[in-house]
Amino acid sequence: MPEKTTPLYEVFLRPRNGLAHRHVGSLHAADDVMALQSARDVYTRRGEAGSIWVVRSDSIIATNPADKDVDFAPSDPEHKPYRHPTFYKIPPEVGHM
Amino acid sequence: MPINPELHSDYLLRLADSNLVLGHRMSEWIGKAPTIEEELALANIGLDLIGQARALLAHAAKVSGDGRDEDALAFLRDTHQYRNLLLVENKNGDFANTIVRQFLYSAFAQPHWNALTRSSDEELAGIAAKAEKEATYHVRHSSEWLIRLGDGTEESHRRAQNALDNLWMYTGEMFESDDIEQAVIEAGIGVDPSTIKPQWDAIVEPVLKQATLVQPEDGWMISGGRVGRHTEHLGHMLSDMQFLQRAYPGQQW
Numbered sequence: 097m098p099e100k101t102t103p104l105y106e107v108f109l110r111p112r113n114g115l116a117h118r119h120v121g122s123l124h125a126a127d128d129v130m131a132l133q134s135a136r137d138v139y140t141r142r143g144e145a146g147s148i149w150v151v152r153s154d155s156i157i158a159t160n161p162a163d164k165d166v167d168f169a170p171s172d173p174e175h176k177p178y179r180h181p182t183f184y185k186i187p188p189e190v191g192h193m
Numbered sequence: 194m195p196i197n198p199e200l201h202s203d204y205l206l207r208l209a210d211s212n213l214v215l216g217h218r219m220s221e222w223i224g225k226a227p228t229i230e231e232e233l234a235l236a237n238i239g240l241d242l243i244g245q246a247r248a249l250l251a252h253a254a255k256v257s258g259d260g261r262d263e264d265a266l267a268f269l270r271d272t273h274q275y276r277n278l279l280l281v282e283n284k285n286g287d288f289a290n291t292i293v294r295q296f297l298y299s300a301f302a303q304p305h306w307n308a309l310t311r312s313s314d315e316e317l318a319g320i321a322a323k324a325e326k327e328a329t330y331h332v333r334h335s336s337e338w339l340i341r342l343g344d345g346t347e348e349s350h351r352r353a354q355n356a357l358d359n360l361w362m363y364t365g366e367m368f369e370s371d372d373i374e375q376a377v378i379e380a381g382i383g384v385d386p387s388t389i390k391p392q393w394d395a396i397v398e399p400v401l402k403q404a405t406l407v408q409p410e411d412g413w414m415i416s417g418g419r420v421g422r423h424t425e426h427l428g429h430m431l432s433d434m435q436f437l438q439r440a441y442p443g444q445q446w
Contacts, residue, residue: 102228123230126341133334137234 105131106156107139108149117149125150196380202257203276204377205317206266207419208309209249210277213267214427215298216242217434221285231288234334238295241327248320268438272428273421280363282418282427289342289352293360296335296400301367303328304392305384313381336400343404354406365414367393374419 102124108117120139125131131150140148159167173180219239226232250263261269281298285291306328309321342353368390370378377383401408417423437444 124228125230129337130341133337134230134234137237137334138230141233141237 102126104153105135105150106153107135108151109139109145110147110149111144112146117147120144122153128152196376196382198256198258200373200376201314201380201382202253203373204383205249205253205256207276207374209246209253209266210275211281211298211418212242212249212302213246214275214277214430215281215295216240216246217430218281218283218285218291218294222291227288235291238331238334241324241331245320245324245327248323249317252316252320264438268435272423272431275418275421275423275427275431277418277423277427278363278366279415279418279424280360280366282424282430283360283363284426286356287352289349290356290360292335292338292342293353293356295331296339297360297364297397298367299328299331299335300396300400301386301389301393303332303396304389305386308384308389312383317382332396336396339400339406340404343401343406350405353404357401357406358409361409361411362413362415365411366416366418369416369419371419 104122105125106122107120109120110117123131123134123138125134128150132148135148135150136145139145170176171179216239219235219242222235222239223232226235246267247263250266254262254266278298280294283290283294303325306321306325310318310325312318312321339353342349344350368386370386374383374386378385398408
C-alpha cells in the first residue's frame with residue numbers, strides 16, 4: 097500500500113479506567129477517522145480495550161539512536177545503583193510491591 | 194395474540210437468512226481484501242452477521258419444533274428454501290460494490306433491529322439488542338468508506354456510483370411485507386418493515402450527498418427472496434457454503 101496515501105499510525109489501548117494507554121502496534125490508514133476504525137477492527141477483537149488512541153507515527157518526537165550513549169549511559173544502573181530502591185528490607189507481610 | 198409456530202419460525206428464518214448470506218459473502222473476502230486492516234474489518238462484520246444468524250436460526254428451530262437444528266437450517270436447506278433479501282446475495286464484485294451493498298443493508302438493519310428490541314418475543318428482542326450495536330458499527334464503517342470512495346478519485350467515484358446504480362433496484366424489497374409478516378407483526382413479534390423506510394432514508398441520503406454520489410431514482414424494484422425466489426447467485430454461493438455438510442453429513446470440527 098502506498099505510504100503517501102495511507103500513512104502509518106501508532107495504536108494505543110487502555111483496557112479499563114485507571115490504567116494507562118499502552119502501545120500495541122501500528123497500521124496504515126487514509127486518515128484519522130479510518131485509522132481509529134481500523135485500530136478497533138485490528139486490535140480490539142478480543143475485548144482488549146475500553147479506549148483507543150491513534151497518532152500519526154510522524155507526529156511522534158523520538159530520541160536519536162545516535163545519541164544513545166549521551167542520553168542513557170549516565171543513568172546506567174551499574175554506575176548509579178542507588179537510584180534503585182533495592183537497599184531496603186521489605187517486611188514479609190508487605191508481599192510483592 | 195397466539196401465533197402459528199410455522200409463521201413465527203418462517204419470520205425468524207427471513208431475519209436469519211439475510212444475515213447468514215451476507216455474513217458468508219464477507220467471509221469470501223478473506224485472503225483477498227485490499228489491505229490487511231480492511232480484511233479484518235470485513236471479517237469482523239461477517240462474524241457479527243453469522244453470529245446474529247446463528248442465534249436466530251437456533252431460535253427458529255426451537256419455535257418450529259420440527260426436529261431441525263441451526264446447522265440443518267443453515268447447511269441443508271436448498272436455494273428455494275432460503276428467505277434472505279436478494280440484495281445480500283449479490284456477488285461481492287469490486288470493493289465499492291461490497292461497501293455499497295453493506296451500507297444499503299446495514300442502514301436498514303440498524304433501525305430494524307432497534308424496532309425489534311420491542312418485540313413481544315423476548316428471545317428475539319434480546320438478539321436484536323445485541324445485533325443493533327453491531328449494525329450501528331456496520332453503518333459507520335461502510336458509510337465512512339462510501340464517503341471516501343465517492344468523494345475520492347475519479348475511478349473510486351465511478352465504481353461507487355456504478356455499484357449504487359446496480360444495487361438500487363434491490364432496496365425496495367427491504368420495506369415490503371406479505372401475509373406471513375403481517376400475521377407476525379399483528380402478534381407483536383415482528384416489525385412492519387415499511388415503517389423503517391423514513392429512518393433508512395435519513396441514514397442513506399446524507400451519506401450519499403457527502404459522498405458526492407447521485408441517489409438513483411426509485412424505479413422498478415426486484416423482490417422474491419423472502420418467498421424463496423432467488424437470483425442465480427445464491428445457488429452458487431450455497432454450493433460452496435454447504436459443500437462440507439453435503440459431502441460429509443454430520444461432520445464436525
